[in-house]
Amino acid sequence: MSEILILTGAGVSAESGLGTFRDVGGLWDQYDLEEVATPEGFARNPALVHEFYNLRRDLMQKAEPNAAHRALAKLEREIGDRMLIITQNIDDLHERAGSKRVLHMHGRLANAFCAHCGSQRKEVGALSVADACASCRQPGGMRPDVVWFGEIPHHLEEIDQALGRAELFVSIGASGQVYPAAGFVAAAQRLGAETLELNMEATSTAFNARKIGPATEIVPTWVDEILSR
Numbered sequence: 001m002s003e004i005l006i007l008t009g010a011g012v013s014a015e016s017g018l019g020t021f022r023d024v025g026g027l028w029d030q031y032d033l034e035e036v037a038t039p040e041g042f043a044r045n046p047a048l049v050h051e052f053y054n055l056r057r058d059l060m061q062k063a064e065p066n067a068a069h070r071a072l073a074k075l076e077r078e079i080g081d082r083m084l085i086i087t088q089n090i091d092d093l094h095e096r097a098g099s100k101r102v103l104h105m106h107g108r109l110a111n112a113f114c115a116h117c118g119s120q121r122k123e124v125g126a127l128s129v130a131d132a133c134a135s136c137r138q139p140g141g142m143r144p145d146v147v148w149f150g151e152i153p154h155h156l157e158e159i160d161q162a163l164g165r166a167e168l169f170v171s172i173g174a175s176g177q178v179y180p181a182a183g184f185v186a187a188a189q190r191l192g193a194e195t196l197e198l199n200m201e202a203t204s205t206a207f208n209a210r211k212i213g214p215a216t217e218i219v220p221t222w223v224d225e226i227l228s229r
């Protein structure tokens, strides 16, 4: 079984009711990303940023993993450490479907940290500017553990190593618009991997193969194909 490296984007959680960013009516049609997804936006208006992420955290908690998340968890149960999921998503649906080998390169909405002292908090509820940090006691610093535009994504070293090991790179529900994730497919190809896109529409990036359709249909079918080899 080849080493399979999977990149997921918002499209894998779309059918669980969580919004994507760049589809028509997506989150970046509804909100100005400069205001809600940058450190400058947080400094300017932290209450608006908390409102944006509190709403998304509430929707995440009410959402259920879908057949695509479950199929990827089934693949991991079958092939274990021969696969790894790198997700751009900040939701916890991969984990709630049973996946354990997941790297959240853009952080995790369920967690928070203090911008003043860096102390981490797990599984938080709604955040507000009134929250004081349990460690440094300073108010106003608690922020979602989410990588904003202009900040460095997590796990880049591990991702680099995984790209070097991958024999098959699969992009699921990602538009290929945001770097560094958008560059992974070219890097995987350069390093000798086969590349496959499973997405609602073909993105401009050059994959060796594509399957177009809703993730809840094409991901389980692909997993069954892989496991029948």
Ligand code: APR
Pocket: 008, 009, 010, 011, 012, 014, 015, 020, 021, 022, 023, 026, 088, 089, 106, 172, 173, 174, 175, 176, 177, 178, 198, 199, 200, 201, 203, 213, 214, 215, 216
């Ligand atoms: N099944 C499969 N693919 C889908 C589905 C679906 N049901 N619905 C939407 N898609 C596809 C869209 O066609 C699109 O290509 O998912 C992709 C979603 O693209 P984006 O909204 O740009 O989301 P993503 O690629 O994850 O964005 C990357 O940008 O704003 C930042 O940090 C944010 O992690 C995010 C990053």
